[in-house]
Amino acid sequence: MQLLALIPRWLWRLAFLICLISVLVLSLLNDPDPRLSTGWDKGNHVLAFCVLTLLGRWSFPQQALLLAAGLCAYGIGIEILQALSGYRFAEYADLLADALGMALGFGLFGLGSWAQRRVTA
Numbered sequence: 001m002q003l004l005a006l007i008p009r010w011l012w013r014l015a016f017l018i019c020l021i022s023v024l025v026l027s028l029l030n031d032p033d034p035r036l037s038t039g040w041d042k043g044n045h046v047l048a049f050c051v052l053t054l055l056g057r058w059s060f061p062q063q064a065l066l067l068a069a070g071l072c073a074y075g076i077g078i079e080i081l082q083a084l085s086g087y088r089f090a091e092y093a094d095l096l097a098d099a100l101g102m103a104l105g106f107g108l109f110g111l112g113s114w115a116q117r118r119v120t121a
Contacts, residue, residue, distance in 0.1 A: 002116060004058060016055040020074070023048045027078045030087050045097035046104065049075065053105025064106070071102055 026032055026044075038044050049071060056067040075098035082088035 002120070007058075009059065012055060012059040016052070016059040019048075019052055019055055023052065024078060024081075028081060028085060028088065030085075042093065042097040045075075045094050046101040049098045049101025050105040050108070053102045054109055057105070057109040068102060068106070071098070075099075 026036060026048075038047055052071055052074075053067070056071065057064065060067055075095055079090040079094055083090035
């Protein structure tokens with residue numbers, strides 16, 4: 001984590017924004033390239049929201065609750081847009097996979113923070 005602290009906050013925020021846009025675009029494509037997938041839709045959700053959570057925690061370290069609420073709203077928004085698209089489908093299971101990805105991201109961030117404190121203590 002100490003090396004991650006050397007990366008400027010604006011760069012983390014830029015990466016977070018790029019990831020938000022990328023996930024939105026990929027989730028709304030009619031026929032996404034299979035090379036951009038884990039091969040399992042729910043795995044895509046878990047991975048995307050884990051990465052978004054980690055980038056969000058590094059971007060906004062004091063805003064964990066707001067980040068969680070925002071990513072939940074983002075996931076719901078994606079599902080609504082998919083339902084409206086006519087070629088994608090909204091699923092409650094996707095929201096569960098999003099939540100699992102966020103939990104994994106928060107857990108990894110917490111584990112990294114704990115390990116950093118142990119090393120520097």
